[in-house]
Structure formats: C-alpha cells, structure tokens
Amino acid sequence: MKRCRIEIEGIVQGVGFRPFVYQLARRHHLAGWVLNDSRGVTIEAQGDTAAMEDFLHALRAQAPPLAVITRFKTRPCPLATEDSFVIHASNETAERRIQIAPDTYVCGDCLAELFDPADRRYRYPFINCTNCGPRYTIVTGVPYDRPLTTMADFPLCADCRREYENPASRRFHAQPNACPACGPRLSLHDGAGRRLEVPDALGQAIALLRQGRILAVKGLGGYHLVVDAANDQAVAELRRRKTRDEKPFALMSRDLEAVRRYAWVNEAEEQLLLGVERPIVLLPRRADHGLSPRVAPSNGFFGVMLPYTPLHHLLLEDQFTALVMTSANLSDEPILFEDGEALTRLSDIADAYLSHNRRIHTRTDDSIARILAGRAVLMRRSRGYVPRGILLPQAQPTVLALGAELKNTICFTQENRAFLSQHIGDLKNLEVLRGLEHSVDHLGRILGLRPRIVAHDLHPDYLSTRFAEELPEVRRIGVQHHHAHLVSCLADNGRDEPAIGVIFDGLGFGADGHIWGGEFLLGDADGFERAAHLAYLPMPGGDAATREPWRMALSALAHAFGESLPEPAFFPTHAPGDLRLVRQMIARGINCPLTSSCGRLFDAVAALIGVRQRISYEGQAALELEQIAAEGEQGRYAYELYDRQGPFVVDPAPLIRSLVEDLGQGVAPGVLSARFHNTLAAMIQEVCGRLREGSGLNLVALSGGVFQNRYLTEKTLPLLERDGFTVLTHSLVPPNDGGLALGQAVIAGRLAARQQQS
Template identity: 55%
Template sequence: MFVSNGPVERIRVEVEGIVQGVGFRPFIYRLAARYGISGWVRNTPAGVLLEGEGERSHLSAFLRDISAQAPPLAAISSVHSETISVTGEGGFSILPSSGGENSAQISPDCDVCEDCLRELFDPRDRRYLYPFINCTNCGPRYSIITAIPYDRRFTTMERFAMCADCRAEYEDPANRRFHAQPNACPVCGPRIALLDSSGREVMQGGGGRGHDVLLAAVNLLQRGGVLAVKGIGGYHLAVDACNEEAVANLRRRKQRDEKPFAIMAPDLARIDSFARCSETEQRLLGGPERPIVLLPKREATPIASLVAPDNGYFGVMLPSTPLHHLLLRNNFIALVMTSGNQSDEPIAYRDSEAREQLAGIADLFLAHDREIHVRSDDSIIRVFHGSPLFLRRSRGYVPRGIRLPAEQPSVLAVGGELKATVCLTRNDRAFLSQHIGDLKNSATLRSLEECVAHLEKILEIRPALVAHDLHPDYLSTAYAVDLPDLPRVAVQHHHAHMASCMAENSLEGEAIGVIFDGTGYGLDGTVWGGEFLVGGYREFRRQGHMRLVALPGGDAAVREPYRMALSYLFDAGERDFAALQLSCLGDVSAQERHLLQRMLERGINAPLTSSCGRLFDAVSALLDVRSRITYEGQAAIELEALAESAVTDREYPFSVEEFAGRLILDMRPALVELLKDLALGVPRAIMARCFHNSMAAATAGMCERIRCRNGLNRVVLSGGVFQNKLLVEGTLNRLAELDFQVFTHRLVPPGDGGLALGQAVIAGCMRREAERSTELEMLR
C-alpha cells in the first residue's frame, strides 16, 4: 500500500477497446490496490469507466500501467482521463454494469491459457480433465454472447447456475476467475456426451468430466472412424491424420475430392515432425487466436498423402479448446479437423442441424450442452516477408475493430458472393464479421442475415446506409436491395478491393491500385479481374488492365481451366484446335474441341474478361498441372506450388499497348515463349517460375507507366490472386527497385473476404461528402 505524501487528486478515466470479458476490471482493482488508489470501476456500453483518487504521482503511475500492463486478451484503443473533484472516498470497488450509448468492443474467442491448461492436467485440481475450464484470460467470448453488456446473463452460460465454489471465485477480485462469465466446473457446468445421428446418447459424461466419453471418442478415431466434434464456433469433422484409409473415407463421405484438409496437432514438437515452421509461424500458431497457418511440408512426413494432395503446404493449427487438448494429448500426431459442413453450406453449429447435415458423414458426435450462439469458422493465415497474410479472418480475430482513416457515418457493407463477410462501421472503427462462406444458396444467405443481426445487436450499431457489390445477381445485392428504409450504395468490385487495402493501411488521397482476381462485375459490362486503377475512396479511374480474352462457356471456363488455355491460344492466333498436341487436352473429345472453337470464333456464350486469375488457370492447364478443378483457386494454387520447386531469374516477355487512353497489358508474348519451352522439354517447374517472374515484372512495368502519367508513387496490391506468395514477393521486389511505396494487406484478406471493408469505407466517404455539400449549400 502506498502512503500519500502530496496533494490528493481524483481522475475520471474512460477506456475503450476490447476491455470487457478479459479480466480488465479485476486488473484495475488490483492496480488500484498496488498504488493506494480509492474509487471504483464499471463496465459501460462504451468500454470501461473508472474513477480513482490518490496522490498525484501514484495516479500518474496508475494511468501509465493501465495501458502498459493490461491483461493479455485486452486490446485498448483509447484512454481518456480528466481531473474531477475529490470526494474523500475510501477503498476501491467494482460496480455493476451501466447502460448508455454503446461503443464497446467484444473480445474474440480465445484458446486455453497456460494456467488453465496446467490445472486441466493436474489430478489434484478440482477441474482435472474438465473440458470447459476457463478464466478471465481465456475461453469462449464472441461465440456465446447473446447481448451486451458482457455479463453471464447475456451469454449461453446463463442456464448453468454456479456452484458455491465457482460463485466464490467469480466474486473474488483477487481470483483469476473474477467475473469470468463462462466460469464453471464439473459440478455445475456443461457436460460432454457421445451421440449418434438421432441424438441418442451412446455414452454420457458422468460427473461432468466425461472421461469415459473421451476414451470412447479417442478409440473411435484410432479405429479409423469419423467423429464430429463440437468446438467453439461450430462442428469439425475429425479423423486420424496419419491414417490414409480414414482420410480417404472422409473424402468419400464428404464428397471432397482434392481440397486440402486442415489438421490439428497437440503441440509444436509434433508439428515439427511433418512441417517446417518459422519463428513467426510458431508465434501465430501459439497465439490465443489459434488460426490455421499454412506451413511447408517436410519431404518425409507421417501425415497421410490424401490430407493435402498436390499441395506443398499443410494447413495446421494447435488445439483451441480444452476438449481438443484432451482428445489429442498423448493420443495422435495430428487429427484432420475440417469444417463440419456439406459442400457449399456454412459450418454447422446448432446440435440438431449438425446431426442432420453430418449424419451420412460422421459415425458419432462428440457434443456438449453449452450452446453456440454465433457460428464462426477457423481463421487461415500464411506468412510471407515475415508478416502474416490472412486468407480467412474469422474465429479468434472477430469482432476486433479496425481503425479507419477518418470518422464516417455508420455503414453496413454486405460484401460480394465468394468468401462472404459483412462489415459494420461506427465512427472511426470498422467491424468485419467472421467468414460466412460462398453466397450461392439460401443456407449461406440465412447465415449472413443472422450475422448482420447479431453484430448490429452486440455493437449497437444502426447503419445509416448499406453498401453492396455492383453485380445485380449476387444474393448479397438482393439482400441489400430488400432492406427497408436504408439508402443503398453500389460499389464496383475492384474499387472496393483497392479501398480495403488503403483503409487498413490508413492511406488518404490517391494511389495506384493493382487488383488481380478471378471475377468482378465491370462498369462496362465485361468481367474485370486484371486491373490497374488510380484513385481513392471517393472515385477511381481505370488506367489499365490485362488484355481481354473470352470465357468460353462462361462459368464452365472457371471449372475447366483447359478452356482458358484454348481461349488464350485462340487469341494468340491458333485456329486449329483439332491439331493441338497438349497433354491438358488428352481427354477433350474432337466434338468438344470443335464446339469450343466455334464458340470463340462467333463470340457465343463467351463473355470477355480481363481476369488475371483466368490467365493463371490457362498457364496451369498448358503445363498440365490442372485442366479441371474441384475447388476454387485449385489450378493457381498448384501452379504456385510447382513454381516454388524451381529457381530461375528468367522472365518471359510481355508487351504494353495503349487503347482509348488506357494501357493494355498483353501477356501473349509470354505464352508464345512458354509454348516454345514446352516443345523443347524445359522442366515444367522452370516454366511455372518464369511465368511468375514475368507477371511480377509486367505488374511493375505497368505501374511505372502509370506513374509517368499521374506522378503517383504509392501502390496497393489487392485481390485474391495476391494470396500467391511468389507473385507478391516478386512484385514487391520489383516495385521496390523502382522506388515505389507498396502497401499490402495485413489485417484483412486480399481476396473477397476483405471486400466488405472497402465497400463500407467508400460508402461512408460518399455519405460524408454528401452531408458536407448539403451543409455548405444551407450556409449559402
């Protein structure tokens, strides 16, 4: 206890950020005791409010340590303090939560902390082997919250009345579980059970711990069975990742031919046995968010080949719940842990729906009676240049706020069609939702609707307008159009990508935007996807793009990359498809070749596109990497994996033409040279690497031409193609050599998972400028 030797003052402090449900109030309580501060602290809808009274130097140290020593799960965005009148109050107390305007940020779901993990495996601890152990430093948050403020009565733990021991911990400010809302134990908390698809208990967890249930689940997995496991944000489908037959069986049942499965290992030591892992990747794997991280495979690995066929990487994660730790420890090198869903459906999270959807896939269900209120799939990250790049931002990171370049009106943005997310903004913060999925059916649309309703409720945001993609046929567009009484803003797809990257990097003014993806609805009615834009949030200009080619068969060309190979060959002057001797055409009949040739000659069912993604598909087919795909992006992913196995600085040629004031990037010279190499028998990996090199060089060359026109020196890289590590690294190096400032994604995915952020910022900027114009007009 500090003794006051100077004048006493009192301060009022408002703390905003992720400061609820993370042990912040007991932290303040203990900090106040350390410095001899009297007063109180409480949760408010805006965050945490406190008043402290004490000697001036002690208050100064107290204020400093609020930020410097905050709890591990806290993320403080602002601390505002002011001096108020002294009251002479004695002691320090934690007051009940208060109401008012909400600007609080909710904590994401978190892994098990080291303290709880130690107790979990301590036979002397009363929570020994208890699958729901947690404290203020760990455990479920976002997935169990039903309303705000974050109190137990507004979570799915409300139905579990705490026993005397748990209540004593919950009410003790000195205890690690003080106001830990999911606090529970085997006596009073949730329980696990092993169920069949009808919901009948095959085995139940007696005494709360469910040790027999766990043993039976482990035994099923060891015998090659498929187990549906209820996690934090939904169900996973699990099999032994080292059992080739079990993995093959899961693929058959789930009808997932080749798309890689994610795997979960018990610890970093096990991961080291099958994948290479850098220090940065280890930190990401071991963080409280517990994402899937893409790791290079080791040459000799115990993991079944069917886990990630024709892919140089494993998607790996560490356990994210106590139940996962109990399943894995001392039992498996790794388990496949893939999302519990059917094709094109969102991850199953309600018990009855999970049993219905997964009945033909899972042998049994390892379930529990703690309800999941919000579904949330796993986050996926890969590392390049020592920094994380999100491929999917979801569980563990949502709903953390992203700071915007400026304050703006509240906007709801509903994203595009693929890898859908939604975004809500409040003042200078954007809140991007968890991964929803591809909006191709009513199930994913319902998931989007539920997600919007939940975020609006817990963030208490009432949007002033809604932003959506320009494409009129997207389900997200239809959803936005049907919202009553909300003005709508249609945002061009690639402009949204550009704005997303600019916003997360806090850029103002104009920049060059290089946006490479597969498909986006263009202002001219064509399919865009290889774009060089100039502009900012308010507007953009299409300064250049990749040369237009046909999409023979429309969407069929996406599923069958050999069609794009033929389209590019046709554009390069090849007119006799019957005579082509290419491996990728080996199973394409003469009749189909003739049909495709006629389609291209007449322009029937062959819309034009500038898509960079389709060019990667064409090269993948020409090199006989992938002529048909079973999942989105497969051809490009496998082409990159092939290119990574070779080393060469050689580049294929390209050309740049000018048409109607725009620069047109023509990659036909590169394909002509590639075909020559193919005839000479040059190794495919070398050709794949040369193509990547040429794309990086061509991108830098286009940016240099645009800089000469506009004087802009800042470049942002966005779009799904920039998930390609080789392309990003090559482009960054070449742009750096030309003294460009280059900005990439760090906080949101470069693909369509980050689209809603860009839509929200563009719409907010337009609304803000419209309001300013109205105000100026009224003053005249």
C-alpha cells in the first residue's frame, strides 16, 4: 500500500477537476480525499502501489478540457484508515496561488441540452457546466466557490442542488450552475430603460433586430450594441448615434457556414474561430458579401466571431447571416457592464435593451486575433485568454507593471508566471483610469499579490505613470517603452538571451527625450543599446500629426527635398493657408517634436499617395495603406544608411523622392504601397545584417504595433530567415502596446533580482 499527498496548481478550479479526481480515484479503488485551496487542488490518495502509479499518470494525461496544470508536486505520507474517497470543502490557506479559468464558450453537451425540448434547460440562455460558461467575469474572490461569485445572488433549487452536490454530474460544483427555476433571467427594456412586461423577451428582441432597431445586449463581460449586419440603414444609424465614422464593427454569425457567405476562411483561421477562446478573427471579406458596406468601410477584412454564450446561439438561431456585435461604450471609454450605467449612458444610442440579472463583476472586452505568417497572433488579449498565466523563462520577484497609455493592460508576476489583465483601453479619461484601478485591485486580490515593485512607462504624462507615483510604499521602476516591447516578445516566446529587437510602432518616449518608434535595439531583460533607428522627422502640431497624416506628409517632403520642396499638389482639398502655416512650423521648429516613428512614416506615405489625409481611429492610415498593397509587386525604393558616431541612422529621404517621382508618372497607389512595404522589409534585413556583424547576435525579435501588418511581417520573415536569422514574433500577447506590461514586468523583476543578489 502507498499514500501520497499531491499538490496541483494552475487552472484547476471551476473546471471539473475535483469530480475528475473523485471518479478517477474510485476507478482505481483508492481511498483518500481532494479539496480546493488557495493554491489550487490538494489530494491525498492511498491504495495499491501499481494503482497509485496509474492514478498519478492519469491525473496529468486525462485532465478536464479546461484544466491547465502548471505545478504538480507529490510526496509520500503516512497511511490512514479511510476506506473511501471523498471531496472535502474548500480550504483557505495563507499562501495564494490560485489561477482562475477564463470565461469559456458554451460546450457541445450544454448546446445539445439547450435545443432539446425534453431537457429542463431547453432554451435557457444561461445553461452551463464545469466545462463551460462564465468564470473570470463573475469571480469576486477565492477560493473559487459560489459564494465568492456573482452567482451568490441565486440560491440553487432542489434539482440544481442535487447536480451541484453529485460528483458523478458534470455540474458538480459548477459555480454558475442554474436553471429557469432558480437562475438568472432575461428582461427587455425600452430605450428609456423602462422594463417591458412581455412574455418572451428574447423573441421580442429578435423581432426588433429584424425591424432594423439597435439593441444593447448584455453579454459575459459587458454590453454589446447589436444590429442586423445586412441592414444598411440600421448600420448607418448605429454609426451616426455612436459617432463612430469608419472604425470597423465586429460581427457574429451562428456557424462557419454562415461566415463563409461573406468572408474567406482558411484552415488556420477556422481553428482560431472554433477555439475555446472564441476571439474575433480578422478574415478577408468576399466581394459578394451581401452585408452593409458600412460594417467595415475602406477595409478589406471583417472581424468575425462565433457565438460563445447560449444567449448568442438563441439570438442567431435561424435568423441572421451576421449581427454587428460591437462593444457598448461612448467615445474613448471602456465597455459598459453595470446595468444602471448602461441604461442611462446608452439612452441616445439603443432603441431597447436585452438584459439579465446576473451581475458582471469584471468588465471584459472580446479578444481580437489574426493569422500572420501561418501563426495566430493576438491583437487584443481579453475574454477567453485572461487571466491565464504565461510561463516566464525564469522565476523572479513579484512585480506589478502598469503598461502604457494606448491599449492599456496591466501585468502581475508570481515566481515564473506572468498574469496579464484583460484589455483596459486607452488611458485618456477618468473612466478608463477607474478600469485600471479595478483591474489592479481585482486581479491582485484573486492572485493574492500585493507587489512592492511597480513598473511603469518612462513617459511622465501617462496616466499609468501618475497612477504609479500615487501608490504608497512601493518601489517604482521606469522602463523605456521600446525596451519593454523587445522583452515582451522574448518572454512571449520563452526566450531569455540577448537579441536584435526591431521595434516599430507609433509613439514611445525615448531615452533622449525625443519620440521613438523606428528602433533597432540590442539587448534583453538586463538592458539594451539603441543600435539603429529611422531618421528623426518633425511632427508638426504634435499629437495633431497623429490625427492628420497630411502633416507628416509635409514633414517628410520637407525632409526629402529641403529648399526645393515641391508644390503641395498632393493636398488639393487643403486650404493654402493651412499648408503654408505647417510648412513654417516645420522650417522654424515650432511645436514640432522630433520622432523616429515608423508609424508616422506610414502616415506620411498614406497621405502622399492619397489613401488617407485624416483618420477617425488610431492606426487607420497604416491599415488602409497595407490593404491596398499590390500582391506580387517586387519593386522597392532606395534609402540611406549612415553612421554618425552612434547608432546607425536609416534615412527615408531617397524613398520619399522616388515615391514622388512615381506619383508624377501615374503609378497606381497599390504598387506604391507595395514598394514602400518592400523597402521596409529590405531595410530591416540590411540593418539586422550590419548589427549581427558587430554584435554576433543571430536572434531577431519583431515587436510593436507596426508588426500587426500582415504584408510587412510576411515579407520580412523570409528575408531574415534566408539570411540565417532566428526570428521571433508575437503570439500569446499582442505586438502592440497591449503586450507592453509583460516586458515591463520582466525588466523590473530582473533589475530587482540583481539588486537583491548584490
């Protein structure tokens, strides 16, 4: 006989792990017990030695589908007198290492019950089990038990209680378990927020959508604004009311067959759509898509997701090819998730509200992903992925990292794990800052962490930096923006050694006080050297230049042509006085901060060739420039690479002059775009080759928002690999600023560890 104590950490609560252990132990005729605690799951089991060995193997090999084991420790212990195996109540311990599961799409078993007229949960919009349903958005504390979730508001009926207490049921200790007799219920409200007494709230909501009305629908992590995507008038009205001129709307369709009516889906994209995380996936749209052209104007892609809640399945059942399913928020504010606030603040947008009485504790947007170079890459890491941990190359002190201003996320580290928060938003107002504060408090509480080391961006005016400055009794560590990008990419790939970091993005506060964004770094978590960068260009008007790409176009022309600046025939719709004023600002250096940003170079080229003079959302000019690039075009432009007793400088002046010459000869915009992208890829290849000669480094990390660009990424990778480089790209965390907090946390942790050792 043998008895073992087994301590398991990871995502092992709320995923059916205890009933799995119980049934496995009974199958192997073992005695003992299993319980949840603040670290994960603890087991004591005893029985025949051979049976125990089989049991230990099966614990790992046959774990429930949503379980993720990150630590598995066994040790022998004295035999006991039990003759059965039982499940004990949860036990709170001082040390907290619990990992809560992400919110998960409705499983096949629950879907079968949902549409089975003989089942007691037939068409119940909140059906779930231990293999699916809400998790992170309803958790209020740990251990993960019903009293510490928002389901505490719903006492179980006798039937649900029997399932909840039966280890043989797949609803054993499924904390969101409920049914029509005891669980959450739908309600329909009019545009003024008054509850409508209708016999079928869902049916009435579907009827309103078919009439072209705008609905606010409460989901897992907040409200969505919903209209029929094929109804052009409804989509246009949603844009008008939401004052969202051109930014694409997300779509939801009931299945892959419906998606294929309006978008092209390859095998990798299909797997991403069908994954348990159910992200929004960027798909090339069909020319004959049949949806409103206002869903994604001037865009060759649709952002598409499949239903992930039973309510979504019921909304889409035999009804619509696709529904617009966009986050319900006001401009630059986070998604609305509290009922009272939604009913008030959406009153000028929504015609009606389809709501329910299950509270959302933590707002969570939908995740966004695309396939780049055959690999799934997250553009926004949120629902379905958070708070799943990321394995770090090595253990480090506990750190809280606060991210940057745009696409803000935060990150906690615990030993060799990093925990990124859900997407919080752009830190431009008080509402988003409150979202950051809630995330710091909530994620820290469920992880049991109160770090004394806080990492933040070097920019002194970011709200995240100011938040760090107000935290009491902590050590603050400022981290350079692009260094954090480099280390984020290394950590995303489980790498720790020095690399050449090609970091191309929009804006980041540089170590020299200028605005960086077209950087070649040499380094790792221990430090970095700026080895090369794009030449500085003035940003006339500062932030105004990010909203009006024509300003960067004038700046690029002035840089390329100097005194012989050509007449601005590129801007026929601009008042001559405005052009003259901006040219004077550039010439005199008035309100023209210098930037090496590759993102601003994209803006300049997009404006020069007539793609976009002004933008209505961040990154729009670069996105549209990418999408018109002519496939198969091999031409490229010249650039100058020189060394001025410091970092190499890549000067785009020859590129701009050649582009202007092509424009004068009537070359098509798609060809111009392709040649520009090809030039950047060749430039990256050459600069990395030069840097390898001096440093001996053969590892390249590509990071920053520019590497969300499919054309550029897929042109650059083969060029570098052909030269023998090992190339790292992002996957688990976004290449944009949404992944920045991971790099900040690792850098700060490494610095603290070194200082502790010295």
